[in-house]
Amino acid sequence: MRELEMGFLGKITASMTHEIKNTLAIILESSGLLSDLLNFSEPGTFPHQEKFQKVLGTINEQVNRGVVLATRLNQFAHSMDEPLAEVKLADLQELVVALMQRLARRRGVVLTALAPDREVSFRSDPFRLLLVLCSVVEHLADMLESGGKILLQSPPAPEGVAILLEVQGAKKAGLEGLTETLFPSLRDLVAALGTELAVSLPPTPEGVLLTVKAGGS
Amino acid sequence: MQKMRVLLVDDETEFVSALAERLNLRGFEAQTAGSGEEALTKVDASQPDVVLLDVVMPGMSGLEVLKRIKKAHPQVKVILLTGRGSWEGIQGVRDGAYDCLMKPIQIEELMQVMTDAVEGKEKNDPLKENESCVN
Numbered sequence: 221m222r223e224l225e226m227g228f229l230g231k232i233t234a235s236m237t238h239e240i241k242n243t244l245a246i247i248l249e250s251s252g253l254l255s256d257l258l259n260f261s262e263p264g265t266f267p268h269q270e271k272f273q274k275v276l277g278t279i280n281e282q283v284n285r286g287v288v289l290a291t292r293l294n295q296f297a298h299s300m301d302e303p304l305a306e307v308k309l310a311d312l313q314e315l316v317v318a319l320m321q322r323l324a325r326r327r328g329v330v331l332t333a334l335a336p337d338r339e340v341s342f343r344s345d346p347f348r349l350l351l352v353l354c355s356v357v358e359h360l361a362d363m364l365e366s367g368g369k370i371l372l373q374s375p376p377a378p379e380g381v382a383i384l385l386e387v388q389g390a391k392k393a394g395l396e397g398l399t400e401t402l403f404p405s406l407r408d409l410v411a412a413l414g415t416e417l418a419v420s421l422p423p424t425p426e427g428v429l430l431t432v433k434a435g436g437s
Numbered sequence: 438m439q440k441m442r443v444l445l446v447d448d449e450t451e452f453v454s455a456l457a458e459r460l461n462l463r464g465f466e467a468q469t470a471g472s473g474e475e476a477l478t479k480v481d482a483s484q485p486d487v488v489l490l491d492v493v494m495p496g497m498s499g500l501e502v503l504k505r506i507k508k509a510h511p512q513v514k515v516i517l518l519t520g521r522g523s524w525e526g527i528q529g530v531r532d533g534a535y536d537c538l539m540k541p542i543q544i545e546e547l548m549q550v551m552t553d554a555v556e557g558k559e560k561n562d563p564l565k566e567n568e569s570c571v572n
Contacts, residue, residue, distance in 0.1 A: 238493075241520045242449055245541035249455035252544060256462050287541060 223303065226347065230300030237294035244283050244290065251279045292318040299346040307349065309340040309381060313372045316350065320357045328366025331357065334373040342381050342432055348413055352406055356385055356417070356428050359402045365390040370427075377431060384420060386427035395419045395426065440466040441555060442483065446476040446502065447491035447518065452540075456489075459544055465551075473497030480506055484513060487551045492519040492529065492537075500529055507533040514554035518542065536560065 255276045258269050266272070295315055313333035324331035353372075360370050368389030375384050387395070396419060403410075403417055410417050416431045443465050445453040450471050457467035468483075470476040473494055480488060488506060492499035503515050517529040520540040530537055535554040538547065553560075 238520050241540055242452070245520065246449060246452045246455070248541040249452055249459065253455045253459050256459050260462055283541070 226300045230297045230347075233297035234294055237290045237297060240290045241287060241294075244286050248280065248283045251276050251283070255280075296350070299350055303345050303347075304343055305346050306341050307344050307346050309336050309342070309374055309383070312346070312349065312353070313374070313383070316353045316357060316372060319350070320354050320361075323358060324361045324370065327361045327364070328368075329361045329364050330369045331361070332369070332371055334371060336374045340374065340381055344415075344432060345413060348409055349415075352409055352413065352415070352417070352430065353383065353385070355402065355406060356430070359398060360385060360387050360395075360428065363387070363391050363393055363395065365392060375425075375429075379433065381432040383430045383432075384425060384427055385430075386420075386425045388426075395421065395428070398428065440464060441487065441551065442485040443467045443551065444470060444476060444479055444483075444485040444488045446470045446473070446488060446494075446499075448472060448494045449491070456544075460548075463544075463548065465548075473499065473502040476502055477505055480510060480513060484510055486555050487514045487516060489516050489518055489547070489551075490534075492517050500532065503529055503532055503534055514551075516547075516550055516554060 255273065258266060258272055258276075261269075292315065295311075296319060299315075313335075317331050317333045321331055357370060361368075364370070364387060368387060368391070371386045371388065373384050373386060375382050398419055406417065414433050416433065418429045418431070420427050420429045443457075443460060445457050445460075445467055446469070447453045448471055450469070453469040453471075457469050460467040468479065468485075470479050474497055476488065476490065477497075479485075490499045490502055499517060499519075503517070506513055506515055511533075515529075515534045517534045517537040518540060519537060527537070536550050538550065
């Protein structure tokens with residue numbers, strides 16, 4: 221039943237994001253046409269040309285922003301398509317950053333991803349993997365003082381694939397506490413994914429390490 | 438110099454009418470169709486240089502329209518347009534479309550792709566270049 225519900229949620233969300241993009245495309249072309257008409261008109265024939273172009277520029281920027289957001293939401297929706305799918309590590313990291321950017325920003329935390337130096341992909345459940353990673357990001361953002369940073373990266377892993385969520389900056393509490401707060405709530409999910417969660421402490425970079433045991437390719 | 442004749446096909450009529458006006462301002466001769474059936478009638482009647490074709494439409498799908506155009510008028514260049522990430526864009530390129538663009542489009546990019554198509558410029562790696570249609 222859970223799979224059925226997720227499939228439904230994903231399908232409807234994906235469908236709606238397509239419609240949103242269609243709407244944005246109409247707004248973009250309409251504002252583009254207005255801009256063209258101003259540009260192709262005789263100089264001095266329209267008294268507010270500069271103001272109009274400025275406003276149209278803002279519309280253009282915001283539509284493009286909306287397109288990026290709709291695209292990310294669409295990718296998130298499609299993560300629910302299949303319980304087992306090919307996951308590209310770089311795409312996964314980028315999507316986590318995109319989905320959690322606003323939440324991190326509201327806590328004064330900078331969230332970024334360092335692209336892997338090679339193309340890595342593996343088979344997993346994309347939606348549940350996102351759920352685990354986004355939960356970790358949320359907890360880490362809560363633990364950091366404003367001005368802190370979370371950096372997603374993929375350190376070499378002897379077996380499988382590793383994703384390190386490194387934290388930088390002052391913290392409100394030690395990361396060791398995560399083993400008693402966050403990790404138990406994710407235990408079943410992490411096990412079902414064939415992954416492991418661990419706290420990484422100095423001298424290694426400080427953060428949370430997710431290891432996908434199934435192996436990359 | 439002869440104007441490039443373009444047929445814009447999409448059930449989102451506000452989208453194609455605004456785009457057609459913009460192309461006309463830039464020296465193209467653009468007309469529109471709101472369905473696959475209307476598109477086929479207009480292609481038969483005027484045989485445009487390029488057809489910009491939405492993949493997902495009510496009634497006849499863009500891919501079906503593409504197949505029929507390529508069968509009856511193989512010289513007509515077809516560029517697919519999609520608002521959704523899917524393999525349909527790749528399938529369309531395999532079925533003879535010159536390229537596949539994602540909505541919303543940048544008019545400069547569209548004009549470049551249409552010009553390349555009409556000039557017969559070959560794409561280096563069609564499948565790779567169309568990864569944007571498979572989000």
